[in-house]
Amino acid sequence: MKILVPCKRVPDADQKIEVHPDGSAIISAHLPFLLNPFDAIAVEEAVRIREQRDGETEILAVTIGEEVCQDELRTALAMGADRALLVVCLQPPDPWNVARILRAVTQREQPDLVLMGKQAVDDDSNQVGQFLAALLDWPQATFASRLNFVDNGLRVARETDAGLETVTVSLPAVVTTDLRLNEPRYASLTSILKARKQSIDQFCLADLAVELEPRLEIRHLETTASARSCQWVTSAAELVDRLRRETH
Amino acid sequence: MKCLVVAEHDGATVRAGSLAALGFAADVAAQTGGSTTWLILGHELNDVSQHAARYAAVLAGDHPLLAAPTADRYAAVIDDQTRRGEFDLVVAAASTFAKDVVGRAGGLLGGAMASDVVAHRWENDRLVMQRPMYAGAVLATVVLSGSPQIVTVRPTAYAAPQPRTEPAEIATVGIDAETLPQHIEWLELETRPTHRPDVSEAQIVVSGGRAIRDRDDFERLIGGLADALGGATGSSRALVDAGITPNEFQVGQTGKIVAPELYCAVGISGAVQHLAGMKNSKMIVAINQDADAPIFEVADYGLVGDVYQVVPELIQRLKDEPDRHHPPPES
Ligand SMILES: Cc1cc2nc3c(=O)[nH]c(=O)nc-3n(C[C@H](O)[C@H](O)[C@H](O)COP(=O)(O)OP(=O)(O)OC[C@H]3O[C@@H](n4cnc5c(N)ncnc54)[C@H](O)[C@@H]3O)c2cc1C
Numbered sequence: 001m002k003i004l005v006p007c008k009r010v011p012d013a014d015q016k017i018e019v020h021p022d023g024s025a026i027i028s029a030h031l032p033f034l035l036n037p038f039d040a041i042a043v044e045e046a047v048r049i050r051e052q053r054d055g056e057t058e059i060l061a062v063t064i065g066e067e068v069c070q071d072e073l074r075t076a077l078a079m080g081a082d083r084a085l086l087v088v089c090l091q092p093p094d095p096w097n098v099a100r101i102l103r104a105v106t107q108r109e110q111p112d113l114v115l116m117g118k119q120a121v122d123d124d125s126n127q128v129g130q131f132l133a134a135l136l137d138w139p140q141a142t143f144a145s146r147l148n149f150v151d152n153g154l155r156v157a158r159e160t161d162a163g164l165e166t167v168t169v170s171l172p173a174v175v176t177t178d179l180r181l182n183e184p185r186y187a188s189l190t191s192i193l194k195a196r197k198q199s200i201d202q203f204c205l206a207d208l209a210v211e212l213e214p215r216l217e218i219r220h221l222e223t224t225a226s227a228r229s230c231q232w233v234t235s236a237a238e239l240v241d242r243l244r245r246e247t248h
Numbered sequence: 249m250k251c252l253v254v255a256e257h258d259g260a261t262v263r264a265g266s267l268a269a270l271g272f273a274a275d276v277a278a279q280t281g282g283s284t285t286w287l288i289l290g291h292e293l294n295d296v297s298q299h300a301a302r303y304a305a306v307l308a309g310d311h312p313l314l315a316a317p318t319a320d321r322y323a324a325v326i327d328d329q330t331r332r333g334e335f336d337l338v339v340a341a342a343s344t345f346a347k348d349v350v351g352r353a354g355g356l357l358g359g360a361m362a363s364d365v366v367a368h369r370w371e372n373d374r375l376v377m378q379r380p381m382y383a384g385a386v387l388a389t390v391v392l393s394g395s396p397q398i399v400t401v402r403p404t405a406y407a408a409p410q411p412r413t414e415p416a417e418i419a420t421v422g423i424d425a426e427t428l429p430q431h432i433e434w435l436e437l438e439t440r441p442t443h444r445p446d447v448s449e450a451q452i453v454v455s456g457g458r459a460i461r462d463r464d465d466f467e468r469l470i471g472g473l474a475d476a477l478g479g480a481t482g483s484s485r486a487l488v489d490a491g492i493t494p495n496e497f498q499v500g501q502t503g504k505i506v507a508p509e510l511y512c513a514v515g516i517s518g519a520v521q522h523l524a525g526m527k528n529s530k531m532i533v534a535i536n537q538d539a540d541a542p543i544f545e546v547a548d549y550g551l552v553g554d555v556y557q558v559v560p561e562l563i564q565r566l567k568d569e570p571d572r573h574h575p576p577p578e579s
């Protein structure tokens with residue numbers, strides 16, 4: 001079994017995001033970045049699958065971006081990925097192009113399963129997994145909360161607005177992770193140190209014969225702020241009174 | 249623009265969120281001299297088609313193989329109908345259904361897709377849209393290139409259009425069972441029965457956070473307050489992770505986005521991921537024992553106290569007062 005895990009570098013969500021005065025981009029100079037939390041869940045699940053299968057599984061982490069994105073690949077290696085691949089792309093690609101690049105990587109690497117985050121917590125698009133499955137004509141199971149291998153493929157419990165849905169998909173397939181799938185491990189210091197020394201393969205878009213086809217153009221960014229000011233009430237009685245007046 | 253709106257439904261009526269998506273499409277159509285058409289997929293669609301036809305023309309894809317919303321089959325039909333009808337814009341409400349199914353259709357249709365759109369304008373012959381990023385900390389202005397364009401909209405940002413005076417036409421579309429992909433087999437949907445409204449559609453939402461210690465307390469305090477106010481229950485991620493509430497209760501960046509008339513956050517700290525899902529509510533009430541909790545920064549009314557003391561008293565007082573939320577049936 002071979003599992004491909006796309007990994008995205010995203011700003012740490014605990015940090016306040018600021019935008020350049022001209023609205024062109026966020027100010028990223030001093031922001032700490034990390035592996036997209038949903039992708040960390042995907043790496044963790046891949047490692048657990050390998051553990052269950054007595055090691056007969058290869059996990060390949062791939063990221064698309066600038067050289068610095070190697071940091072997040074090393075996070076994936078430290079968590080247990082076997083190999084890592086950086087596809088160098090200097091402009092941040094939109095979801096369509098991420099999916100097209102991942103399709104090229106998939107065709108080259110022939111994984112049985114692509115396990116990835118349901119959403120990147122920077123752009124919040126929630127698109128790439130679905131695009132990739134469509135491009136490959138593979139089945140998809142999005143928002144996975146539980147995975148089990150069964151005779152004819154994978155049984156996946158999915159977190160939907162209506163409740164927990166169960167589907168089976170044949171392999172190869174694309175599965176996107178939701179929060180309840182697992183709790184990612186912290187890498188040990190030794191594995192972090194080991195991951196630092198591991199080599200990372202690099203491709204450029206030409207190696208994969210992909211030319212970017214821009215679809216989503218971001219013209220302007222602005223920060224949003226809450227305009228509310230809190231009025232304090234000191235008792236349940238006062239709160240009920242306020243609610244009554246506000247909603248009459 | 250010629251707009252196709254993919255409806256989400258329960259077999260009887262179109263969901264409120266889909267009507268909001270139609271509202272977006274109708275506005276784009278009006279500004280561009282275009283039209284709106286529903287695409288309804290499922291099995292035994294008579295009732296829902298009639299409901300939908302009160303708002304716009306209907307294309308109904310009715311087939312036993314479409315009885316459950318499997319992404320591969322649904323996306324194949326959306327792709328096919330979009331091409332046949334030469335639609336310029338495919339629209340749906342941003343829900344897990346649309347993210348799954350319409351997202352895949354977007355991949356088949358060339359990937360010009362914007363998710364979670366909250367505002368739009370027509371400018372120099374381009375559809376210019378706004379969508380939140382970074383858990384709602386940033387608002388991005390975006391345009392799509394390529395056709396058709398695929399858009400999911402936040403129902404909280406749009407209103408349903410007025411029903412038509414005469415119902416519109418209902419047409420059935422042919423479903424070719426031979427060519428439908430069947431790589432995904434739908435097995436079951438596990439839901440917890442509830443007498444309360446759906447959290448995404450309710451006018452009043454009461455949400456509980458980590459302050460709530462178990463399921464019984466959630467039902468008694470959060471459920472009790474929701475009932476006293478006539479609303480729905482929701483929760484932070486913390487309670488879903490703890491198994492106290494089901495995943496469909498999660499309000500936030502990666503759960504449901506709500507904007508009711510009244511949102512009560514009970515024992516919720518107000519992490520950015522939670523705020524992303526509720527900060528556009530009309531009125532926000534927060535109850536927390538920590539006066540510095542970030543939830544108070546988005547609240548209109550704040551009460552510092554122990555939810556185990558405050559909430560039972562609130563429920564009692566709401567029950568004692570004249571029945572304003574449940575007017576007696578007219579006799
Ligand atoms: C990738 C990712 C996605 C996420 N998505 C979401 C999401 O969609 N939705 C979401 O909600 N979270 C999400 N989170 C989690 C989020 O970061 C917070 O951890 C979570 O919202 C905290 O839940 P909470 O406020 O209930 O718990 P806590 O942060 O622990 O807060 C509990 C609050 O209750 C108060 N309290 C405790 N006891 C009492 C008492 N007796 N009376 C009164 N007050 C009391 C405390 O003062 C505290 O403020 C996500 C996190 C990640 C990493």
Ligand SMILES: Nc1ncnc2c1ncn2[C@@H]1O[C@H](COP(=O)(O)O)[C@@H](O)[C@H]1O
Binds near residue numbers: 123
């Ligand atoms: N630049 C990227 N490199 C690698 N994987 C990515 C990249 N962008 C998105 N992804 C993957 O696609 C998932 C969904 O992203 P999105 O559709 O942008 O919300 C993420 O969780 C990642 O697994």
